[in-house]
Amino acid sequence: MSVGIRGDLERLYREQGDRLWRAVFLYSGDREIAGDAVAEAFAQALRRGEAIRSVDRWVWAVAFRVAAGLLKERRRVVPLPQSGSYEPTAEMAEVTEALRKLPPKQRGAIVLRYYADCSLKETAAILDSTAAAVGVHLTRARRRLRTLLEESE
Numbered sequence: 001m002s003v004g005i006r007g008d009l010e011r012l013y014r015e016q017g018d019r020l021w022r023a024v025f026l027y028s029g030d031r032e033i034a035g036d037a038v039a040e041a042f043a044q045a046l047r048r049g050e051a052i053r054s055v056d057r058w059v060w061a062v063a064f065r066v067a068a069g070l071l072k073e074r075r076r077v078v079p080l081p082q083s084g085s086y087e088p089t090a091e092m093a094e095v096t097e098a099l100r101k102l103p104p105k106q107r108g109a110i111v112l113r114y115y116a117d118c119s120l121k122e123t124a125a126i127l128d129s130t131a132a133a134v135g136v137h138l139t140r141a142r143r144r145l146r147t148l149l150e151e152s153e
Contacts, residue, residue: 004050005045005046005049005050005052005055006046008055009042009045009046009055009059012055012056012059013042016056017038019116020038020041020059020060020063020116021034021035021038022034022115023060023064023111023112023115023116024037024038024063024064024067026096026099026107026111026115027064027067027099027104027107027108027111027112028067028070028071029096029099029100030070030071033067033070033071033074034067036066036070037063037064037066037067037070038063040062040063040066041059041060041062041063041066042059044062045058045059045062057118057122057125057126060112060116060118060126061125061126064108064112064126064127065126065128068104068108071104094149094152095145095149097152098145098148098149098152099111099145101144101148102141102144102145105127105129105133105137106137106138106140106141106144107141108123108126108127108137109123109127109134109137109138109141110137110138110141110142110145112126112127113134113138120134120135
C-alpha cells in the first residue's frame with residue numbers, strides 16, 4: 001500500500017475521526033455501533049488502498065452504511081447510555097433523543113446534511129438514495145424535530 005493512502009487515512013482520522021464517530025452515534029443512537037462502524041470503514045479503506053478516489057467521503061459513506069447494516073441486524077436502537085467519554089450537553093442529549101424518534105432515512109439525512117455538512121448529492125450517495133428523496137426526508141425530519149423539541153420545552 002502506498003504511503004499516500006495511509007497518509008490520507010491518518011490525516012482523516014486525526015482531523016475528522018471524532019466528528020465522524022459523533023455523526024454515526026447521532027445516526028445510530030448507539031456507542032458500540034458508532035465505534036464498530038467507524039473502525040470498519042477505516043479498515044475497509046486500508047484494504048482498498050489506492051482504488052479509493054475521495055478518501056474522506058468514501059470513509060464517511062462506508063461508516064454510515066455499516067451502521068445502517070448493524071442497526072438492521074439489531075432491529076432496534078439501544079437507549080443512549082448516561083456515561084462515557086463523549087458526554088453530551090443537556091441540549092445535545094435533548095436533540096439526540098429527538099433524533100432517535102425519527103425514521104432512519106430522516107435521521108441520516110439530518111445528521112449528514114447539518115452535522116457532517118454533506119451536500120444533498122453526497123447525502124443521497126451515502127444513504128443510497130436520490131437527492132430529491134433526501135430533500136423530502138429533510139423537510140419531514142425538520143418538521144418532526146421542531147414538534148418534538150417544542151414538546152420537550
